[in-house]
Amino acid sequence: MYVLKRRVWQLLIMIVLGIFLLGLLYSVDGLIPFLIGAAILIPLIVGWYILFDHVQPQAKLAWLLAVLFIPFLGALAWVLFGRTPRRHRRIKRTSTEIRMFRQAIEAERIETANNVADRFPLTRTLEKLGATGADGHTSTKLLVNGEEKFDAVIKDIEQATHHIHVQYYLFRTDEISLKIRDALIKRSNENVTVRFLYDGLGSQEISEAFLEPLRESRVHVEAFDPVVHPLLVFNANFRNHQKLIVIDGRIAYTGGLNVGDEYLGKHKKLGFWRDTHLRLEGPLVRELQRLFVENWLYAGHEDDTERWDLFADSKHLPEYFIDDPQPANGATQLLVTSPGKDVxxxxxxxxxxxxxxxxxxxxxxxxxxxxxxxxxxxxxxxxxxxxxxxxxxxxxxxxxxxxxxxxxxxxxxxxxxxxxxxxxxxxxxxxxxxxxxxxxxxxxxxxxxxxxxxxxxxxxxxxxxxxxxxxxxxxxxxxxxxxxxxxxxxxxxxxxxxxxxxxxxxxxx
Incomplete structure (x- = not known):
């Protein structure tokens, strides 16, 4: 039997809540004026926010109609799924840290060489649309399926000498997850700096019992937009779906594979799991490093010692942003989408x-x-x-x-x-x-x-x-x-x- 997913459970909770409110409406006369007032006031307040939210007109109209015609359930659904999350708690630190970091690494950004642009004119077009510069000295290797990816990742982790940056949307607590976690712990115990970043909703099954050995081994751990409970999440949208590993500023991985046994074909229902990942070496790794650090700074707290200068002051910048051209054909370029900012x-x-x-x-x-x-x-x-x-x-x-x-x-x-x-x-x-x-x-x-x-x-x-x-x-x-x-x-x-x-x-x- 198909296991109901989180969003289905949330929908059921909203339906139950709606039935409960209707029951109150018909059984408790004293609540009728209150419910009528709420049914008028809630759509006005929520509708005002929807009206000025930066979403497509079709979505905006759909949410407005839902809130107007089913005020309680419509408003709750918008809070869970439709709104742009307000991040007042971290916005001041985030904006300051990331701005200073970007200024410090400006000279490290990839610039598209004339010979690359002449050969591949689309690189200039994509750069105007928000992509990074294109690099002609980054080598790429395609990794097809979980066995190839995890074997290569573990091998590179074991050979790391300075730092390992890990970021995943979904990181489970099963056999392959423990194997990678233990490899990170081993390198951290051997004085390699390890940073571990996971999405608070996508990796909801990660517990303190799983993270404690990391912290005890001096691995830095952060959650991107943590949630109290998956059924009570109020920022289901705008999650960090990126998968990224950067090792010693020289090697990077990204692609479709998260970390879990299902990616090795061990899912009882799905069986064989076909996926694709990419291993990169060369200058474009600097752009992937930049992306990780910006996500890391955002996820940090006000009293966090992990500040921008640990990555980009005069002492640390050469350790994290390395010019390491590789023999390569063609060119590579990074495209990143951030919700509410760009497409x-x-x-x-x-x-x-x-x-x-x-x-x-x-x-x-x-x-x-x-x-x-x-x-x-x-x-x-x-x-x-x-x-x-x-x-x-x-x-x-x-x-x-x-x-x-x-x-x-x-x-x-x-x-x-x-x-x-x-x-x-x-x-x-x-x-x-x-x-x-x-x-x-x-x-x-x-x-x-x-x-x-x-x-x-x-x-x-x-x-x-x-x-x-x-x-x-x-x-x-x-x-x-x-x-x-x-x-x-x-x-x-x-x-x-x-x-x-x-x-x-x-x-x-």
Missing amino acids: TIRDGLITLLMEAKESIWITTPYLIPPPELLALLEVAGRRGIDVRIVVPGKGDEWFSFHATEYYFEQLLKRNIRIYKYNRHFIHAKTVLIDGKIALVGTANFDFRSMYLNHEMTIAQYETSSIQQLHEAFLKDFDESILIDWSMLRKKSSGKRFIEAFCHIFSPLL
């Missing part, structure tokens, strides 16, 4: 989809595209571009899985080929344009990754790992079922209803 990854995707001449290949566990990306995919399909999308054969999220399947008929009408991965679950977040330009990172092809989460992705231009990615796509196609009209016609009315119902909640999934 760099979305804009980068729009640019790449518009520039495609021959093919657009995508793997994503959640195909819930915003309207602008959906329209570009449809136009590309009608233009005769070879558009192929690989999605899971089984889903880890009930709502997202059925919302994804809602789009199949619409995409097939535009000559877009949809593949359902036949080896259970695919979690890779990759895009390959014309076989020459690739994106590998943490961002899914959905609303949440484009607008609501902190995300990151690496753009690559004719690097050696692009051929590896091309081969991985071909293998995924072979191991997938190509969706055709005969399959869609067999859908029952109940299945169509479930898909349409889940599609309504697409912006929240």
Whole structure:
């Protein structure tokens, strides 16, 4: 039986609360004036905040209607899922520390060399949209699936000499998690500085019992926007979905894999878990280091001794930001999306989809595209571009899985080929344009990754790992079922209803 996810439990709690309030309304006459007043006042107050919130007009209108017509439940749903979290407690420290840090490392930022820009003009375009400069001396290695990634990570951790920075959205407490934790503890006991950052909601199962051995070994530990309890969370949006490891300022990892046994195919329901990660060496690691430090400074507290100067004063800057050019083909570039600030990854995707001449290949566990990306995919399909999308054969999220399947008929009408991965679950977040330009990172092809989460992705231009990615796509196609009209016609009315119902909640999934 499918285990209800956190958001479903929260929905049930809201329904129970609504029934309770209605019961009070009809059973206690003295509360009627109070409830009527609240039903008028709450929509006015919440509606005022919604009106001036920086969200898309469609979402703003939907929330306003929900709050006006179901005032108590609508307001509670907006507080849980819709609002922009106010971070008054940390904003002063955060803004000051990060501003000083950015000033100190300005000279360390990557600048796109003229020869790189001449060879790959899109690097300049993406830079104008918010990406970092593009580097032509960073080597990349594609890691397909959990075994390759975890083996490489543990090996590099064991060889670290100065520092290890670890940041994950989801870090479990199972066998592989303990193995990596213990490797970090061992290096910290041997005088390597270790910093461990996890998302407070994504890594909700992490307990003090798991963290205490880290702290006892002098590992610095912080939670990004910690929560009191997953069912009582009031900032479910704007989570840090990035996965990042930086070792000695020379090696970095990012991609789709979190840390947990399911990424090694040990999930009872999903079985084999197909994913993609990236290992980098070279100057672009400096930009990934910058990203980690900014997240680390944000997560710190007012009395924290981990200040900007520990990373970027004259003594420490050469230890953390290293110029280490590597023999490499092509170029690499970092794109980062921060909710409420920018949509760099979305804009980068729009640019790449518009520039495609021959093919657009995508793997994503959640195909819930915003309207602008959906329209570009449809136009590309009608233009005769070879558009192929690989999605899971089984889903880890009930709502997202059925919302994804809602789009199949619409995409097939535009000559877009949809593949359902036949080896259970695919979690890779990759895009390959014309076989020459690739994106590998943490961002899914959905609303949440484009607008609501902190995300990151690496753009690559004719690097050696692009051929590896091309081969991985071909293998995924072979191991997938190509969706055709005969399959869609067999859908029952109940299945169509479930898909349409889940599609309504697409912006929240």
